[in-house]
Amino acid sequence: MPKINQIRTPIVLVNFKTYLEGTGKKALELAKTAEEVSSETNTCIGVAVQYVDIPTIAQAVSIPVFAQHIDPVNYGGFTGHVLPEAVKEAGAVGTLINHSEKRLKLADIDGAIARARELGLVSVVCSNNATVSAAAAALQPNMIAVEPPELIGTGIPVSKAKPEVVSGTVELVKRVNPKVVVLCGAGITAGEDVAAALKLGTKGVLVASGIVKAKDQYNVLRQFAEAITKT
Amino acid sequence: MPKINQIRTPIVLVNFKTYLEGTGKKALELAKTAEEVSSETNTCIGVAVQYVDIPTIAQAVSIPVFAQHIDPVNYGGFTGHVLPEAVKEAGAVGTLINHSEKRLKLADIDGAIARARELGLVSVVCSNNATVSAAAAALQPNMIAVEPPELIGTGIPVSKAKPEVVSGTVELVKRVNPKVVVLCGAGITAGEDVAAALKLGTKGVLVASGIVKAKDQYNVLRQFAEAITKT
Amino acid sequence: MPKINQIRTPIVLVNFKTYLEGTGKKALELAKTAEEVSSETNTCIGVAVQYVDIPTIAQAVSIPVFAQHIDPVNYGGFTGHVLPEAVKEAGAVGTLINHSEKRLKLADIDGAIARARELGLVSVVCSNNATVSAAAAALQPNMIAVEPPELIGTGIPVSKAKPEVVSGTVELVKRVNPKVVVLCGAGITAGEDVAAALKLGTKGVLVASGIVKAKDQYNVLRQFAEAITKT
Amino acid sequence: MPKINQIRTPIVLVNFKTYLEGTGKKALELAKTAEEVSSETNTCIGVAVQYVDIPTIAQAVSIPVFAQHIDPVNYGGFTGHVLPEAVKEAGAVGTLINHSEKRLKLADIDGAIARARELGLVSVVCSNNATVSAAAAALQPNMIAVEPPELIGTGIPVSKAKPEVVSGTVELVKRVNPKVVVLCGAGITAGEDVAAALKLGTKGVLVASGIVKAKDQYNVLRQFAEAITKT
Numbered sequence: 061m062p063k064i065n066q067i068r069t070p071i072v073l074v075n076f077k078t079y080l081e082g083t084g085k086k087a088l089e090l091a092k093t094a095e096e097v098s099s100e101t102n103t104c105i106g107v108a109v110q111y112v113d114i115p116t117i118a119q120a121v122s123i124p125v126f127a128q129h130i131d132p133v134n135y136g137g138f139t140g141h142v143l144p145e146a147v148k149e150a151g152a153v154g155t156l157i158n159h160s161e162k163r164l165k166l167a168d169i170d171g172a173i174a175r176a177r178e179l180g181l182v183s184v185v186c187s188n189n190a191t192v193s194a195a196a197a198a199l200q201p202n203m204i205a206v207e208p209p210e211l212i213g214t215g216i217p218v219s220k221a222k223p224e225v226v227s228g229t230v231e232l233v234k235r236v237n238p239k240v241v242v243l244c245g246a247g248i249t250a251g252e253d254v255a256a257a258l259k260l261g262t263k264g265v266l267v268a269s270g271i272v273k274a275k276d277q278y279n280v281l282r283q284f285a286e287a288i289t290k291t
Numbered sequence: 292m293p294k295i296n297q298i299r300t301p302i303v304l305v306n307f308k309t310y311l312e313g314t315g316k317k318a319l320e321l322a323k324t325a326e327e328v329s330s331e332t333n334t335c336i337g338v339a340v341q342y343v344d345i346p347t348i349a350q351a352v353s354i355p356v357f358a359q360h361i362d363p364v365n366y367g368g369f370t371g372h373v374l375p376e377a378v379k380e381a382g383a384v385g386t387l388i389n390h391s392e393k394r395l396k397l398a399d400i401d402g403a404i405a406r407a408r409e410l411g412l413v414s415v416v417c418s419n420n421a422t423v424s425a426a427a428a429a430l431q432p433n434m435i436a437v438e439p440p441e442l443i444g445t446g447i448p449v450s451k452a453k454p455e456v457v458s459g460t461v462e463l464v465k466r467v468n469p470k471v472v473v474l475c476g477a478g479i480t481a482g483e484d485v486a487a488a489l490k491l492g493t494k495g496v497l498v499a500s501g502i503v504k505a506k507d508q509y510n511v512l513r514q515f516a517e518a519i520t521k522t
Numbered sequence: 523m524p525k526i527n528q529i530r531t532p533i534v535l536v537n538f539k540t541y542l543e544g545t546g547k548k549a550l551e552l553a554k555t556a557e558e559v560s561s562e563t564n565t566c567i568g569v570a571v572q573y574v575d576i577p578t579i580a581q582a583v584s585i586p587v588f589a590q591h592i593d594p595v596n597y598g599g600f601t602g603h604v605l606p607e608a609v610k611e612a613g614a615v616g617t618l619i620n621h622s623e624k625r626l627k628l629a630d631i632d633g634a635i636a637r638a639r640e641l642g643l644v645s646v647v648c649s650n651n652a653t654v655s656a657a658a659a660a661l662q663p664n665m666i667a668v669e670p671p672e673l674i675g676t677g678i679p680v681s682k683a684k685p686e687v688v689s690g691t692v693e694l695v696k697r698v699n700p701k702v703v704v705l706c707g708a709g710i711t712a713g714e715d716v717a718a719a720l721k722l723g724t725k726g727v728l729v730a731s732g733i734v735k736a737k738d739q740y741n742v743l744r745q746f747a748e749a750i751t752k753t
Numbered sequence: 754m755p756k757i758n759q760i761r762t763p764i765v766l767v768n769f770k771t772y773l774e775g776t777g778k779k780a781l782e783l784a785k786t787a788e789e790v791s792s793e794t795n796t797c798i799g800v801a802v803q804y805v806d807i808p809t810i811a812q813a814v815s816i817p818v819f820a821q822h823i824d825p826v827n828y829g830g831f832t833g834h835v836l837p838e839a840v841k842e843a844g845a846v847g848t849l850i851n852h853s854e855k856r857l858k859l860a861d862i863d864g865a866i867a868r869a870r871e872l873g874l875v876s877v878v879c880s881n882n883a884t885v886s887a888a889a890a891a892l893q894p895n896m897i898a899v900e901p902p903e904l905i906g907t908g909i910p911v912s913k914a915k916p917e918v919v920s921g922t923v924e925l926v927k928r929v930n931p932k933v934v935v936l937c938g939a940g941i942t943a944g945e946d947v948a949a950a951l952k953l954g955t956k957g958v959l960v961a962s963g964i965v966k967a968k969d970q971y972n973v974l975r976q977f978a979e980a981i982t983k984t
Contacts, residue, residue, distance in 0.1 A: 084380035111342035112381035129371030140360030140393030149315035162371030194891035573804035591833030602822030602855030611777035624833030
C-alpha cells in the first residue's frame with residue numbers, strides 16, 4: 061500500500077493561515093477532513109498550518125503537513141525565529157516560503173530554500189507574477205505557487221481571471237528550471253477553478269479561504285479532489 | 292497548595308532561543324529540568340520556547356511556558372505569523388516581545404502588548420537600554436527585560452558590567468509606570484549574577500545561553516534559584 | 523529682524539510625501555508658496571521634503587526644511603541609508619521620524635532621535651495613538667505628531683473626528699515629558715481643523731494632502747496660518 | 754565626440770555609501786576626481802552617491818551618477834521613500850538595487866527594476882552569490898553586481914579569493930538572460946583586482962572603500978581605469 065504521506069502531484073495545498081477555522085482544535089478537525097477526502101479520492105492534499113499546530117496535526121493525520129514559513133537560520137541565537145530543524149522534528153514535511161503575507165528578502169528566500177533542501181523539507185515558494193516566478197525558479201525550490209496578490213481572498217479565481225499569469229509562469233519556470241513544479245493560487249473556490257488551473261499546465265493549487273472559510277469544508281475539498289482525479 | 296504554574300516574582304525566565312539544546316526533545320528535557328528545580332526550591336522558573344515546542348512542553352510541565360514572540364494580529368489572513376490566540380490555545384501563559392533578535396516596530400510592540408493583555412498572556416518586553424525601557428513602560432506591559440545587546444551571549448553579566456543600565460531602567464520604569472516588573476538579562480551565567488540583578492532592584496532575570504548551553508543545566512539553574520531564595 | 527528660519531510654535535509642518543505636487547520643481551514652488559505665507563502672516567511653516575529635494579529647497583527658501591526620515595546610522599558602510607550628517611549638510615534643520623508610512627523599530631526610533639539631538643536637528647516623531655505618543659515622549663524627541671493612520675489622507679480631521687486621541691496625547695505626553703511639543707495630523711484640510719487642534723492643546727499640525735493636493739495651495743496654507751494667528 | 758555621460762562597459766562603479774569621504778562636499782570632490790580620471794583615460798566611471806548629494810553632483814560632473822537605492826513606489830503617499838521620478842529629476846541616470854546593506858524583498862526588487870526601466874534609469878542589482886544572481890537575472894535588470902557579503906570592506910578581492918563565485922555568476926546569468934551585464938565587487942582595492950574581474954568574464958567592478966577610503970583616491974582610481982584600458 062502506498063504511503064499517502066508522500067507528496068505527489070497534482071496536489072491541493074490548503075493554507076490554514078491564521079483563520080479562526082484554521083487554528084488549534086478547529087485546525088485539527090480541518091486537517092482530519094482533508095485526510096478523509098485525500099483517502100477517499102486518492103488525491104494528494106497537503107495542509108500548511110500554524111507553527112504551534114504542527115506537532116498535534118502531524119501526529120494525528122497521515123497527509124503531508126507544511127509549515128507556513130521557515131527562517132533561513134541554523135541552531136543558535138535566533139529568538140522568535142522559525143528554525144527549520146524544529147519544524148521538521150515537529151513533523152512537517154515541507155514549508156511555504158515567501159507567501160504574499162510573509163514576503164522575504166531575496167537572499168533569505170535563497171537561504172530558506174537551501175535550508176529546506178538540506179533537511180529534506182519540500183519547499184513551496186510563493187510568487188506574485190510570472191517574472192518573479194522565473195526568478196524563484198533559479199533558486200531551485202521544489203515548487204512555486206504563483207498568486208497575484210490582488211486576487212487573494214477575493215473568490216475571483218486566478219485560473220480564470222488571469223490565465224496568462226498562470227500559463228506565463230508555467231512557461232518561464234520551465235525555461236529556467238523544468239524540474240520545478242508550478243501551482244497557482246488566489247480566488248480558487250470551486251472544482252472548476254482547480255480544473256482550469258490544471259489545464260493551464262500547473263500541477264495543483266494553493267488554496268486558503270476557499271476551503272478554510274467554506275461553510276461545508278468537506279464538500280468543497282471533495283469537489284477540488286474530484287476535479288483533480290477527472291483531469 | 293499554591294499552583295506552581297502561576298507566574299510569580301522573583302522569576303528566572305529561560306529563553307531557549309533556537310539553540311540545539313533548546314529544540315524539540317532536548318527542549319522538553321530542559322523544561323523538565325527547570326520544573327524540577329522550580330519545585331525543589333519553590334522558585335518561579337519560566338521557559339520561553341520555540342513555537343512548535345509550546346504544545347508538548349506546556350502539556351508536560353507545570354511551570355509557566357512563554358512564546359518567544361507574538362505578532363500583533365487577529366484571526367485572519369496572516370500566513371506565517373504568530374497568532375496570539377494560537378499560542379494561548381497551545382498552552383503558553385505569556386510571551387516575550389521585541390527581543391533583540393526579533394525587534395519590532397514601535398506600533399507593533401504596542402499592538403502585541405494589547406493583544407497579550409486582551410488574552411491574559413503575560414507580556415515581557417525586551418529593551419536595549421534604560422530610555423527604551425521607559426518608552427516600553429508607557430505601553431503598559433507586565434514586565435520589561437533590559438538587555439544591552441552587546442553583552443548578550445558573552446558571559447559578561449549585565450548586572451556587574453553595566454549596573455547603571457539596570458538601576459537606571461528600574462528607576463525610569465518606576466517613574467513611568469510603577470506596576471511594571473523589571474528583569475535584566477545578557478551575560479548572566481552564575482548565581483551571583485542573579486543576586487546582583489536583584490540587588491539592583493530587578494525582580495529577576497532573563498537568561499539564555501547561561502542555562503541552555505551550560506554543561507550541567509540542572510546545577511546552574513539550581514544556583515540561580517538559590518540566589519533568588521537567599522536574596 | 524527675526525530670522526524666520528527659526529522653528530517656532532505654533533507650527534504648520536507640511537509633509538510633501540512623494541506626491542507629484544511635492545516632487546522636484548513643483549516641490550520648490552510649493553516651498554516658496556509656504557515661505558510667502560509664512561512671511562505674510564508671521565507664522566512658522568515648515569516643509570518636510572524628499573531627500574533629493576532638500577539641497578535645492580533649503581538654499582531657495584528661508585523657512586525650516588525637514589527630512590522625511592533619517593536612519594540611526596553614522597558615517598560608514600550604510601548604502602542606501604539616510605545619513606543624518608548628510609541631511610544636515612544639505613540644509614535640513616529637522617526631520618520626521620517614524621511616519622506611519624515609514625515605521626521604525628523602537629530601538630531605531632531611539633537611535634534616530636539620539637542622532638538628531640547630537641547634530642542639532644529637530645526631531646518630530648510620528649505616532650499612531652496616545653499610548654504610543656507617551657512611549658515616544660520617553661525617548662526625548664523635540665516634537666511628537668500624533669496621526670491616527672485610519673484618518674490619513676481622508677479629509678476627516680483628527681481634531682474633530684478623534685479629539686480624544688489628540689487631547690489624550692497632550693495629557694500623556696505632558697506627564698512623561700512636559701518639554702515635548704505635541705502636534706496632530708491626519709485629515710487636516712481647513713483652517714478650522716487647525717484651530718480645533720490648537721484648542722485641544724497642541725502646538726500645531728502636521729499636514730500633507732490637505733495642502734499638497736489642494737487646488738489652491740496658497741489659499742489653504744493662508745487659512746491655516748490665519749487660524750494660528752487668531753488662536 | 755562621444756558623450757562621456759553615457760554608461761558604457763567596462764565600467765568602474767564607485768559606491769560612496771555613507772562614508773565621511775563620500776558625503777556632501779567631499780562627495781562632490783570625489784565625483785570630480787572620478788570625472789577627471791574618466792576623462793583622462795576614456796573609461797566609464799560611475800558614482801553611486803547619497804540621495805541628498807545627487808542634484809549637486811549630477812549638475813557638477815558629466816560622468817554617470819547613480820542613486821544607491823530606489824523604492825518600488827509611484828507618486829503618492831510614501832513618506833520617507835525614495836521615489837524613482839525624484840531621483841531621475843535630480844539627475845541620476847541609474848541606481849543600485851538590493852545592495853547587501855539595503856536588501857529588498859524579492860517582489861520589491863522586481864518592482865524597483867520595473868520602475869527603473871519605465872523611467873530609463875539603469876538598474877544595477879546587487880546579489881550575494883551565483884544562484885541569487887541567476888534569480889535576479891530573470892527580473893531583467895541592466896546589470897548585476899555580485900558581492901559576497903563576507904568580503905565587503907575587507908580588502909580581500911572577490912576576483913581573487915572567490916573567482917568561482919564570479920565566473921559562476923557570469924555563467925548562470927548568461928544562461929538565464931545573456932543581455933544582463935555582470936559586475937563583481939567586494940574587496941577590490943587594486944588595478945590587478947579589476948583586471949582579474951574582467952578576465953573572469955565580468956564587464957567591470959562595483960567598488961566602495963577601495964576607492965572612497967583610499968589615501969590617494971585619484972591614484973587608485975587611475976590604476977583601476979588603466980587596468981580596464983589594458984584588458
